[in-house]
Amino acid sequence: xxxxxxxxxxxxxxxxxxxxxxxxxxxxxxxxxxxxxxxxxxxxxxxxxxxxxxxxxxxxxxxxxxxxxxxxxxxxxxxxxxxxxxxxxxxxxxxxxxxxxxxxxxxxxxxxxxxxxxxxxxxxxxxxxxxxxxxxxxxxxxxxxxxxxxxxxxxxxxxxxxxxxxxxxxxxxxxxxxxxxxxxxxxxxxxxxxxxxxxxxxxxxxxxxxxxxxxxxxxxxxxxxxxxxxxxxxxxxxxxxxxxxxxxxxxxxxxxxxxxxxxxxxxxxxxxxxxxxxxxxxxxxxxxxxxxxxxxxxxxxxxxxxxx
Amino acid sequence: xxxxxxxxxxxxxxxxxxxxxxxxxxxxxxxxxxxxxxxxxxxxxxxxxxxxxxxxxxxxxxxxx
Numbered sequence: 431x432x433x434x435x436x437x438x439x440x441x442x443x444x445x446x447x448x449x450x451x452x453x454x455x456x457x458x459x460x461x462x463x464x465x466x467x468x469x470x471x472x473x474x475x476x477x478x479x480x481x482x483x484x485x486x487x488x489x490x491x492x493x494x495x496x497x498x499x500x501x502x503x504x505x506x507x508x509x510x511x512x513x514x515x516x517x518x519x520x521x522x523x524x525x526x527x528x529x530x531x532x533x534x535x536x537x538x539x540x541x542x543x544x545x546x547x548x549x550x551x552x553x554x555x556x557x558x559x560x561x562x563x564x565x566x567x568x569x570x571x572x573x574x575x576x577x578x579x580x581x582x583x584x585x586x587x588x589x590x591x592x593x594x595x596x597x598x599x600x601x602x603x604x605x606x607x608x609x610x611x612x613x614x615x616x617x618x619x620x621x622x623x624x625x626x627x628x629x630x631x632x633x634x635x636x637x638x639x640x641x642x643x644x645x646x647x648x649x650x651x652x653x654x655x656x657x658x659x660x661x662x663x664x665x666x667x668x669x670x671x672x673x674x675x676x677x678x679x680x681x682x683x684x685x686x687x688x689x690x691x692x693x694x695x696x697x698x699x700x701x702x703x704x705x706x707x708x709x710x711x712x713x714x715x716x717x718x719x720x721x722x723x724x725x726x727x728x729x730x731x732x733x734x735x736x737x738x
Numbered sequence: 739x740x741x742x743x744x745x746x747x748x749x750x751x752x753x754x755x756x757x758x759x760x761x762x763x764x765x766x767x768x769x770x771x772x773x774x775x776x777x778x779x780x781x782x783x784x785x786x787x788x789x790x791x792x793x794x795x796x797x798x799x800x801x802x803x
Contacts, residue, residue, distance in 0.1 A: 431782045441780040445770065450782065487800055589799070634770050637798035638780065641773060649796060650745040664799055668768050 442638050445675035453642050460639045464496050464627050471613045473625040478580035480504045483570050486520030486648040488640040489585030491527055493628055495643055497583065498533055509569050510539035511562060512546025513654060520648045527645065538569055545722070547654065553728040554721060558654035561721065568718035572709055574622040586626040589633040592678040593663040595685055608693040611686060618701045618710035630679065739791045759783035765795070772797045
């Protein structure tokens with residue numbers, strides 16, 4: 431197979447785009463795709479301080495690499511989830527990435543707060559991914575606000591967005607559909623703008639970019655992800671994509687063009703401030719503080735039940 | 739050929755040359771869900787892999803929630 435741009439041997443075939451590229455042309459294509467997404471959605475303004483949420487995986491490190499390469503002022507934020515060896519290795523990948531490029535990195539460890547994901551999930555009897563998501567959102571928002579950043583960037587890719595959209599549609603979660611977009615303007619002075627520059631690039635595309643750029647990311651899957659609903663949706667979408675290339679791209683793009691504005695037009699509740707942490711909340715306590723309260727109550731009950 | 743599957747940390751040995759597309763189908767892997775790597779190069783579905791090759795098939799799917 432030949433590169434559609436220069437005729438050299440192709441290393442990548444992209445059925446959704448009906449094309450194939452050699453390495454230099456693919457890197458050019460990927461960069462242009464991301465730049466177009468950023469410009470079309472007005473995600474970033476030159477000179478803004480960007481906090482990039484990094485996990486050690488291909489997407490977040492590819493995003494950080496790309497934003498830094500495009501000349502943006504970036505700082506990485508790694509949240510240690512306390513998932514044993516997996517978290518140790520992912521932190522090492524992030525630290526090595528940042529050190530090799532001279533990029534600033536902040537590290538927060540949930541285990542230092544007695545909030546390691548496995549323990550929180552067990553105490554609250556929630557799925558690990560649900561507890562993890564709540565804590566990630568809180569720590570990312572809080573770090574972006576406390577650090578005076580203008581933007582929080584995450585590595586959500588096309589497959590993430592398509593799977594999330596499928597899940598939201600299957601349950602007609604109107605409030606979630608109203609907020610599912612690549613740029614989320616701040617709805618409270620303590621929130622910063624949230625952007626997803628990779629929202630139109632597939633997981634395969636970000637993995638290829640990371641491979642070609644020599645990014646050493648964590649290949650292993652999170653041990654808690656097995657059986658996660660999002661993976662079920664991704665598997666279904668992958669089968670549709672093979673039968674009809676471009677399905678995921680059309681699903682997400684057409685939702686954003688045709689349907690999302692209707693959901694977003696429905697009046698959204700204004701957040702108040704959490705009585706616990708002071709961050710925005712839709713109740714007396716934010717989701718994170720409610721979760722922490724639940725953990726504390728559970729641990730208090732467990733310790734009081736122990737013999738003296 | 740030796741085919742290393744990641745992140746499963748599993749290796750399978752196969753005999754005879756075949757196209758990458760056929761190799762993926764044989765292993766039950768959907769195109770676009772994994773990178774096929776030989777040395778420092780990525781392979782496309784039309785590329786042929788030989789019995790003497792050492793191949794890595796690296797899944798690209800990640801996520802939870």
